[in-house]
Amino acid sequence: xxxxxxxxxxxxxxxxxxxxxxxxxxxxxxxxxxxxxxxxxxxxxxxxxxxxxxxxxxxxxxxxxxxxxxxxxxxxxxxxxxxxxxxxxxxxxxxxxxxxxxxxxxxxxxxxxxxxxxxxxxxxxxxxxxxxxxxxxxxxxxxxxxxxxxxxxxxxxxxxxxxxxxxxxxxxxxxxxxxxxxxxxxxxxxxxxxxxxxxxxxxxxxxxxxxxxxxxxxxxxxxxxxxxxxxxxxxxxxxxxxxxxxxxxxxxxxxxxxxxxxxxxxxxxxxxxxxxxxxxxxxxxxxxxxxxxxxxxxxxxxxxxxxxxxxxxxxxxxxxxxxxxxxxxxxxxxxxxxxxxxxxxxxxxxxxxxxxxxxxxxxxxxxxxxxxxxxxxxxxxxxxxxxxxxxxxxxxxxxxxxxxxxxxxxxxxxxxxxxxxxxxxxxxxxxxxxxxxxxxxxxxxxxxxxxxxxxxxxxxxxxxxx
Amino acid sequence: xxxxxxxxxxxxxxxxxxxxxxxxxxxxxxxxxxxxxxxxxxxxxxxxxxxxxxxxxxxxxxxxxxxxxxxxxxxxxxxxxxxxxxxxxxxxxxxxxxxxxxxxxxxxxxxxxxxxxxxxxxxxxxxxxxxxxxxxxxxxxxxxxxxxxxxxxxxxxxxxxxxxxxxxxxxxxxxxxxxxxxxxxxxxxxxxxxxxxxxxxxxxxxxxxxxxxxxxxxxxxxxxxxx
Numbered sequence: 212x213x214x215x216x217x218x219x220x221x222x223x224x225x226x227x228x229x230x231x232x233x234x235x236x237x238x239x240x241x242x243x244x245x246x247x248x249x250x251x252x253x254x255x256x257x258x259x260x261x262x263x264x265x266x267x268x269x270x271x272x273x274x275x276x277x278x279x280x281x282x283x284x285x286x287x288x289x290x291x292x293x294x295x296x297x298x299x300x301x302x303x304x305x306x307x308x309x310x311x312x313x314x315x316x317x318x319x320x321x322x323x324x325x326x327x328x329x330x331x332x333x334x335x336x337x338x339x340x341x342x343x344x345x346x347x348x349x350x351x352x353x354x355x356x357x358x359x360x361x362x363x364x365x366x367x368x369x370x371x372x373x374x375x376x377x378x379x380x381x382x383x384x385x386x387x388x389x390x391x392x393x394x395x396x397x398x399x400x401x402x403x404x405x406x407x408x409x410x411x412x413x414x415x416x417x418x419x420x421x422x423x424x425x426x427x428x429x430x431x432x433x434x435x436x437x438x439x440x441x442x443x444x445x446x447x448x449x450x451x452x453x454x455x456x457x458x459x460x461x462x463x464x465x466x467x468x469x470x471x472x473x474x475x476x477x478x479x480x481x482x483x484x485x486x487x488x489x490x491x492x493x494x495x496x497x498x499x500x501x502x503x504x505x506x507x508x509x510x511x512x513x514x515x516x517x518x519x520x521x522x523x524x525x526x527x528x529x530x531x532x533x534x535x536x537x538x539x540x541x542x543x544x545x546x547x548x549x550x551x552x553x554x555x556x557x558x559x560x561x562x563x564x565x566x567x568x569x570x571x572x573x574x575x576x577x578x579x580x581x582x583x584x585x586x587x588x589x590x591x592x593x594x595x596x597x598x599x600x601x602x603x604x605x606x607x608x609x610x611x612x613x614x615x616x617x618x619x620x621x622x623x624x625x626x627x628x629x630x631x632x633x634x635x636x637x638x639x640x641x642x643x644x645x646x647x648x649x650x651x652x653x654x655x656x657x658x659x660x661x662x663x664x665x666x667x668x669x670x671x672x673x674x675x676x677x
Numbered sequence: 678x679x680x681x682x683x684x685x686x687x688x689x690x691x692x693x694x695x696x697x698x699x700x701x702x703x704x705x706x707x708x709x710x711x712x713x714x715x716x717x718x719x720x721x722x723x724x725x726x727x728x729x730x731x732x733x734x735x736x737x738x739x740x741x742x743x744x745x746x747x748x749x750x751x752x753x754x755x756x757x758x759x760x761x762x763x764x765x766x767x768x769x770x771x772x773x774x775x776x777x778x779x780x781x782x783x784x785x786x787x788x789x790x791x792x793x794x795x796x797x798x799x800x801x802x803x804x805x806x807x808x809x810x811x812x813x814x815x816x817x818x819x820x821x822x823x824x825x826x827x828x829x830x831x832x833x834x835x836x837x838x839x840x841x842x843x844x845x846x847x848x849x850x851x852x853x854x855x856x857x858x859x860x861x862x863x864x865x866x867x868x869x870x871x872x873x874x875x876x877x878x879x880x881x882x883x884x885x886x887x888x889x890x891x892x893x894x895x896x897x898x899x900x901x902x903x904x
Contacts, residue, residue, distance in 0.1 A: 465759035469689050472781040476695035479784040480702060500895040506781055506855050543878035544871070547887070578871045 213404040220396035221389070228385045236381045240374045247370050248332055251290060251347040251363050258284070259351040259361045262294050262303070266351055266359040269296060274303060281305040290363040294351075295322060297358050316362075321348035325360035334367055343367040406431020410439055413446070420524075422450030460516025464509045471509070475502055504634070511636035514571075515623070515643060525648060527671035530560040530601060533569045534594045541577050549586030552577075556594045562601045563671035564648030569603070571644055572652075575637040576605040576664045582631045583609030583662070596670060604665040611656040620654055641666070681705040681795065682724070686716035686742065687731040687757070692780075696729065699784040713737030717745060725752050727791050732758040732769065740772055747773030753794040757782070761859045779859045786856060789847045810845045813902030815889070817845050826884060836861065837880050840873070844890065844900035853897040873898075 261280055265273035281292040285305040294303040299317025316322045324331035325348035334345045348362040409426050416424035425446065426439040482495050538554045545552050562569070573592075580590045584607055591606040612620060612627055619625050621642040624635040645652045650668040657663050683700060687693045688711050697707045710716040713734045720728070728746065732739030743754055753776075756769045761779040769777050775794045778787065809818040814827045822838055824831045833841065839861045844852055858873055877898055881887045888903035 468759040468780040469692050473689075473691040473695040475781050476692070476699050476784050476787075480695070480699055483702065496894075496896075499893075502781075503853065503855075503896045506853075510855060540872065540875040540879070543882055544875045546882070547878050574871055581871075 212407065213400050216400035216403060217393075217396050220400065221393055224389055224392035224396075228388060232381055232385050236378055239377050239381070243374050243377060244370060247365070247373070248345065248347065251345070251365060252330070252332065252349070254284070254289060255347045255349040255361050255363045258292060258294070258363075259349050262361060263351055263353050263358065266294070266296055266302070267353050269302065278303050278305075290365040293362045293364075295326075295360050295362075297326065299323075299326060299360075302359070319362075321346055321362060322360055324348065325350045325362065326357060328357055337364075345370055403431055403435070406435035406439060410435075410442055413442070417446050417449075422446065422453060457516055460512055464513040464516065467509050468506075471502060471505060478502075508634045508636070511634045511640065515636060515640055524565075525563050525671075526566055527561050527674040528564050528566075528569050529674070530562045530569055530594055530603070530668070531556055531558055534573060534592065534603065537570060537573045537577070538592050541581070545581060545584075545590065548581070548584070550581060550584045550588050550590060552590045552592060554592040554594075556592070557596055557601075559673070560594055560596055560601050561671045561673045562668035564650060564668055565644060568644040568648045568650075569668075572641050572666055573603065573605070575641050576666075579633075579637060579664070580605050580607035580609070580662070582633070583607055585609075599670050600667050601670055602665055602667045604663060606657060606661060606663045608657075608661040611660050611662045612654065614656065617654050617656075621652070681726045681791070683707045683727050683729060683791070684716065684719055684725045685709045685729045686713065686734065686739070687729065688712065688733065688735050689731070696787065699787065703788060711735070713739065713742040716742055720746055720750060720752075725750075727753045727755065727795055729791075730754055730756050730774070732756060732760065732765070740769060743769065743774050744772045751798075753791075753798050755790055755794055757787075779856070781853075782856060783853065785847065785850050786852070789850070793846070810842075812845060812848050812900060815845075815884070815902070817842055831883050833880065833883060837876055837883070840876050841880055841900070844898060849899060849901050851893045851897050851899045857897065 258277075258281065262277050265277045277294065281294070281303055282305050284290075284292060292303070292305045293301050293311065293316060295316050296302050298315070299322055300313060300315050301311050304311045317326070320335075321331040321333070328350050330350070331348045332346070334343055336342075337344050343366075344364045345367045346362055346364045348360055350357045351359040351361060406427075409430050413424050413426040425443045428436050428439045428443065430436065430439070478495070478498060485491065487495070534554070534556050538552055538556070542552050577590070577592075584590060588608040590608075591604070593602070593604045593606075595602060616627055620627065621638045623639040625638075626633055626635040642652055645666055648668060650666050652664075652666045655663045655665070681700075683705055685693055685696055685707055687696070687709065690711075693709050693711075697709060700707045708719060710719055713736050716728075716730070716734075717737075719725075730739050730743055730746075734742065739756065739758070743756065746752065746754060754774045755776045755778055756774040757778045757780065758765060758769070759780045766777045775797070776790050778790055809816055809820075811817075816825045818824070819842055822835075824833055824838065824841060840857065843857055843861055854873055862872070877890055877892070881890055884890075886903050889900065891899045891901060893899060
């Protein structure tokens with residue numbers, strides 16, 4: 212965002228400079244050229260006036276002061292001067308050696324024009340000198356009669372250098388403007404962006420579960436500050452809602468425990484005060500069983516409320532140890548009902564998850580697997596790594612699930628086959644723990660029969676156990 | 678244990694009524710107070726054998742009541758609470774409660790706890806009971822944390838020992854799963870109810886006879902000599 216701001220700011224500045232400076236420079240260049248030509252022309256006329264008499268007489272005495280004059284002119288940095296008589300032969304030049312005196316210039320177009328009475332200005336390439344010349348040729352009048360012509364030539368490179376110097380000056384001004392613009396852009400965009408950056412950092416914290424995070428409301432322009440204010444209000448409300456929701460589950464569970472205790476106490480008292488036959492005892496046992504189920508449901512809800520994804524920090528878990536320990540402790544129970552648990556547990560697997568996620572998930576999976584297993588069945592437990600993930604799979608040989616039921620199995624209170632005991636919260640809890648751990652869960656039917664329950668975690672760093 | 682004087686500080690009338698009813702059935706004297714302030718006044722006014730204290734009181738926090746009671750009196754305090762979190766439990770016990778009972782609980786369990794706490798005070802110490810328990814051929818020594826059957830030592834893990842010891846605290850009574858879990862394991866999570874089954878299975882195996890511990894379907898477990 213900041214780069215975009217900088218690029219657009221500087222881009223606009225650059226465009227504005229280009230649009231205004233380039234035509235200005237071109238205009239300046241033509242003005243400069245005009246000025247030089249005009250001054251050449253003026254010099255030519257002055258010289259023509261001074262040469263008039265000398266050209267009329269062509270006497271050496273008359274020519275000498277003209278020769279001195281053009282010599283001084285050259286020494287003062289003026290142009291090269293060639294003065295020809297009416298026949299086009301050079302009579303005065305300001306070349307140091309005056310080697311060109313006597314040469315005929317009548318074939319040069321500018322002299323031809325000047326001797327014809329026309330002022331001629333322009334530039335042409337001189338074969339003799341090998342450079343491009345800018346020239347001005349003017350006729351020398353004596354009354355109505357043309358007695359000669361004066362030509363001033365100037366190396367075009369000198370004029371160009373002068374013009375270029377102006378270009379460089381304009382370019383420098385443009386560059387300084389751009390640099391100043393860049394400084395302002397950096398300062399302004401910084402001011403614009405810090406507020407937004409602060410907001411994005413805060414939003415990140417909140418989505419990671421820290422609902423106490425708030426953005427500073429004094430950064431950036433007024434709009435960003437207003438946005439930060441609105442954002443903080445929103446964060447506060449969302450935080451309060453999440454907390455309320457979490458608290459509701461725990462509060463409800465706690466509140467339910469008190470009346471259940473009252474029921475249990477009253478019931479026991481009632482049972483003691485009655486003389487019951489076997490049938491009566493059975494009825495009381497059934498009530499006891501339902502109370503126990505209700506209690507488990509409440510505990511399940513409490514566990515679900517606690518394992519909410521918000522605000523629970525992920526840790527590194529020694530999955531190999533946890534899974535081994537859990538499998539070992541379940542083996543005795545499996546033994547009692549004639550089911551064997553076979554495990555293949557990779558050594559040294561550490562994964563990332565919320566605390567107790569692995570224990571709770573494997574307990575729910577094994578609990579489910581065991582309750583659908585018949586004597587003689589085998590339950591397979593696999594913990595293995597592949598790439599940057601680790602999967603924990605529990606496969607049973609029970610009846611499996613109807614394909615249409617598989618997606619619903621994680622819904623709260625959903626119970627596939629009511630003939631199996633359960634609260635319908637186990638898999639919901641697994642899903643929630645997996646979500647909090649950044650893991651994925653899937654259930655698949657096995658062939659010929661059975662269910663494969665898998666959860667896929669990300670590998671975590673090996674932590675030192677204290 | 679006749680004529681035990683019990684002060685019940687509990688704001689929920691339904692559960693208070695049930696507790697009073699249960700205790701009066703065994704001829705204990707129960708006085709009920711709805712508020713922490715009322716409870717503290719009663720504490721100052723008379724001598725009590727035991728105090729049952731709910732933590733969620735309308736005026737003063739139960740923990741604070743326990744702390745103030747501890748400052749002036751040497752009387753057993755049993756906290757009854759709907760909150761079973763380890764942190765709540767530890768805080769209550771540190772501030773002077775002698776036992777912590779998580780709701781829901783049954784009458785037998787409540788009476789057993791009251792008796793146990795009271796017995797400890799009568800013996801003059803406030804440490805746990807340390808004498809070995811015997812159930813038929815089974816001997817459980819809490820001090821040494823050893824179990825022997827017919828004089829032969831049975832090797833139990835720490836948790837297995839805790840479970841067996843817990844069941845042995847009242848032989849023949851059904852102990853609820855949730856209560857055992859809340860007391861023996863400091864945390865309670867959903868999947869852990871089967872953890873208990875797993876430990877019971879291990880204990881049964883080590884005792885060599887599954888009948889030592891009877892499962893009461895859906896409710897809990899009972900320890901008894903195999904008949």
